[in-house]
Amino acid sequence: MGQGRGMLWQWFAVAVPYAWLLVFFLAPFVIILKISLADPVIAQPPFTPFIDDQNNLAVTLENFRFLLSDRLYLLTYLNSVMMAGVATLLCLLLGFPMAYGIARSSPVQRNLLLLLVVLPFWISFLLRVYAWMGLLNNHGVINNVLMWLGVIDQPIQILYTNIAIYIGLVYSYLPFMILPLYASLERLDLDLLDAAQDLGATPRQAFWDVTWPLARPGVIAGCLLVFIPATGEYVIPFLLGGPESLMIGRVLFDEFFVNKDWPLASAVAIILLLLIVVPIVLLQRFQSAEDDGART
Amino acid sequence: MGNQTATNKQLTEQPWLDSTAQPFIVIENVSKHFGDFVAVNNVNLNIYKGELFSILGASGCGKTTLLRMLAGFETPTSGRILIDGIDVTDVPPYWRPVNMMFQSYAIFPHMTVFENVAYGLRKEGVQPAEIEKRVADMLELVQLGGYGKRKPTQLSGGERQRVALARALVKRPKVLLLDEPLAALDKKLREHTQFELMNIQDELGITFVVVTHDQEEAMILSSRIAVMKQGGFIQVGMPKEVYEYPGSRYVADFIGTVNLLEAKIESKDGDQIVAAAPEMANHVRAYTDLQLEVGDSVCIAIRPEKIYISQNEPDNDDDDRVAGVIEDFGYFGNLSLYRVRLESGRIIQVSAQNRRRSVERFLEWDDKVFLSWRVRSAVVLTA
Numbered sequence: 001m002g003q004g005r006g007m008l009w010q011w012f013a014v015a016v017p018y019a020w021l022l023v024f025f026l027a028p029f030v031i032i033l034k035i036s037l038a039d040p041v042i043a044q045p046p047f048t049p050f051i052d053d054q055n056n057l058a059v060t061l062e063n064f065r066f067l068l069s070d071r072l073y074l075l076t077y078l079n080s081v082m083m084a085g086v087a088t089l090l091c092l093l094l095g096f097p098m099a100y101g102i103a104r105s106s107p108v109q110r111n112l113l114l115l116l117v118v119l120p121f122w123i124s125f126l127l128r129v130y131a132w133m134g135l136l137n138n139h140g141v142i143n144n145v146l147m148w149l150g151v152i153d154q155p156i157q158i159l160y161t162n163i164a165i166y167i168g169l170v171y172s173y174l175p176f177m178i179l180p181l182y183a184s185l186e187r188l189d190l191d192l193l194d195a196a197q198d199l200g201a202t203p204r205q206a207f208w209d210v211t212w213p214l215a216r217p218g219v220i221a222g223c224l225l226v227f228i229p230a231t232g233e234y235v236i237p238f239l240l241g242g243p244e245s246l247m248i249g250r251v252l253f254d255e256f257f258v259n260k261d262w263p264l265a266s267a268v269a270i271i272l273l274l275l276i277v278v279p280i281v282l283l284q285r286f287q288s289a290e291d292d293g294a295r296t
Numbered sequence: 297m298g299n300q301t302a303t304n305k306q307l308t309e310q311p312w313l314d315s316t317a318q319p320f321i322v323i324e325n326v327s328k329h330f331g332d333f334v335a336v337n338n339v340n341l342n343i344y345k346g347e348l349f350s351i352l353g354a355s356g357c358g359k360t361t362l363l364r365m366l367a368g369f370e371t372p373t374s375g376r377i378l379i380d381g382i383d384v385t386d387v388p389p390y391w392r393p394v395n396m397m398f399q400s401y402a403i404f405p406h407m408t409v410f411e412n413v414a415y416g417l418r419k420e421g422v423q424p425a426e427i428e429k430r431v432a433d434m435l436e437l438v439q440l441g442g443y444g445k446r447k448p449t450q451l452s453g454g455e456r457q458r459v460a461l462a463r464a465l466v467k468r469p470k471v472l473l474l475d476e477p478l479a480a481l482d483k484k485l486r487e488h489t490q491f492e493l494m495n496i497q498d499e500l501g502i503t504f505v506v507v508t509h510d511q512e513e514a515m516i517l518s519s520r521i522a523v524m525k526q527g528g529f530i531q532v533g534m535p536k537e538v539y540e541y542p543g544s545r546y547v548a549d550f551i552g553t554v555n556l557l558e559a560k561i562e563s564k565d566g567d568q569i570v571a572a573a574p575e576m577a578n579h580v581r582a583y584t585d586l587q588l589e590v591g592d593s594v595c596i597a598i599r600p601e602k603i604y605i606s607q608n609e610p611d612n613d614d615d616d617r618v619a620g621v622i623e624d625f626g627y628f629g630n631l632s633l634y635r636v637r638l639e640s641g642r643i644i645q646v647s648a649q650n651r652r653r654s655v656e657r658f659l660e661w662d663d664k665v666f667l668s669w670r671v672r673s674a675v676v677l678t679a
Contacts, residue, residue, distance in 0.1 A: 191399075192402050192405075195404070197389045197390045199419055205419065209415075
């Protein structure tokens with residue numbers, strides 16, 4: 001009886017999140033996939049139905065063909081992936097020493113430092129990005145301070161450039177890098193580093209032989225948590241970026257709400273999804289294959 | 297024990313008795329401070345080649361800090377450390393001819409057994425073919441032949457311990473440091489491993505320095521023991537010396553079990569004293585080299601296994617004796633432990649071998665018994 005009840009709870013606990021994903025992720029995805037295979041029309045809704053008047057399946061790959069043949073779209077994808085990639089790398093370079101420092105500090109300090117890392121989440125993301133506009137613009141805090149210090153004699157253009165986007169991305173996603181890195185570094189047994197040195201490794205070698213491989217799950221998790229949302233980021237390039245900074249999130253928004261080309265916008269979204277999901281699946285395959293290889 | 301009577305054989309086996317012997321490890325006026333805390337306080341020690349030396353002490357006595365200074369993980373605040381004639385005080389751990397077996401074993405979890413053992417040789421730049429051979433030989437020595445491809449998660453506690461040992465030994469260090477080497481093993485495995493460690497040490501002739509809080513472990517393993525308390529050594533000697541001739545109450549009590557009796561010297565004849573011990577209701581005799589006067593307060597220490605327990609009053613007047621009542625006892629198979637209450641209320645611990653096979657109990661609760669011991673078994677302590 002008790003066991004049956006436990007099983008029920010277990011089933012329930014698993015079923016609820018899956019149901020949530022099914023309703024709010026898989027179903028919308030199928031709808032988007034369907035729209036991406038339609039033609040745009042000026043109507044309500046603004047795309048041709050899945051099954052036409054003659055009861056034939058009305059499917060077209062025209063949107064995908066168009067996207068893949070248009071250099072601008074390809075460049076935008078490439079640019080998004082590149083910018084997200086650079087931002088991820090910057091987050092890793094900044095986040096690793098921070099996570100390492102937090103993991104090595106005393107328990108009291110550690111809690112305070114972790115609190116500081118998540119503190120920005122207490123303020124709306126949008127407000128924080130707006131605050132960066134105030135900091136970065138030509139008469140903003142940064143330019144004023146630099147001019148007052150005499151480092152520059154006229155404002156430098158930071159806002160509405162790619163640099164502003166990088167600043168925004170790194171600032172916004174750094175906690176997502178630090179937290180998983182911290183989790184894996186905190187578990188690291190310090191005796192292992194001593195043992196490596198005892199066996200003849202310099203501190204630098206001990207880092208690459210022991211710390212780095214053992215932190216790798218945290219590195220991968222952190223990189224994915226930064227890279228995936230950064231690739232499709234809309235708010236940061238929209239508010240901080242200039243007209244020349246092409247990121248796919250903006251294109252997506254423009255296709256939907258400015259051009260009202262729902263099928264094309266849906267195709268943009270589908271390709272973005274594939275662009276992100278396929279490498280991750282391959283990475284995980286590779287990872288688990290490597291683990292198995294090491295185990296047997 | 298005297299130097300004059302030591303034979304040549306004794307001098308090779310016990311080089312610390314030979315004033316001309318060169319010590320292999322010299323710890324000279326070494327102190328280590330952490331802020332205001334003095335972990336190790338001006339320690340001096342010579343360890344000789346091929347010794348299996350134990351540093352024994354309760355947790356927090358500074359023994360691990362001392363070991364970490366030998367390994368190079370900590371730098372002494374003052375003093376110096378020499379290994380094989382070379383001052384290594386400021387030499388980093390990766391350049392020291394010393395390897396350590398960690399209490400946690402510190403086996404790299406992302407490497408196979410082979411990679412773990414080969415790690416130190418790779419860092420040294422040894423040729424792959426030779427690494428292959430030396431690792432295989434070493435795994436054979438610790439009875440892990442064929443385990444090379446396994447991951448640490450697939451090993452039992454005892455196997456992990458051997459990997460750690462193999463990894464530390466494969467570099468052929470001049471000194472092997474062992475931090476609580478047997479603490480994580482269960483009792484049976486411990487006993488087995490103790491002897492294995494001694495055999496390996498014998499075979500390789502490497503100097504071992506063991507840190508432990510377990511007096512039994514230290515007794516069985518060591519050529520010599522240093523008992524450490526509050527950052528300093530309070531006694532250094534062979535296990536037998538430290539056990540039978542403790543220099544202080546602390547050592548007597550820390551190593552093994554002991555009955556400590558407060559007493560006052562009433563008369564003295566050469567090296568024999570007679571002391572009044574109020575808890576014993578009569579006088580206690582003992583022999584001592586200590587320079588003591590009549591009226592001095594001393595402590596008389598008697599080990600439980602040195603005391604005979606019997607229901608009949610012994611008629612041998614050469615021994616000291618006292619009467620009491622069995623308050624409690626424990627049967628351990630090979631031996632029994634008795635807690636005997638004297639008239640003064642003092643409890644004396646006695647252990648007796650169960651030589652006879654008998655289902656009926658020999659002694660029972662509330663039995664009136666006599667305890668007796670040889671006068672030479674009583675140790676006089678002043679510290």
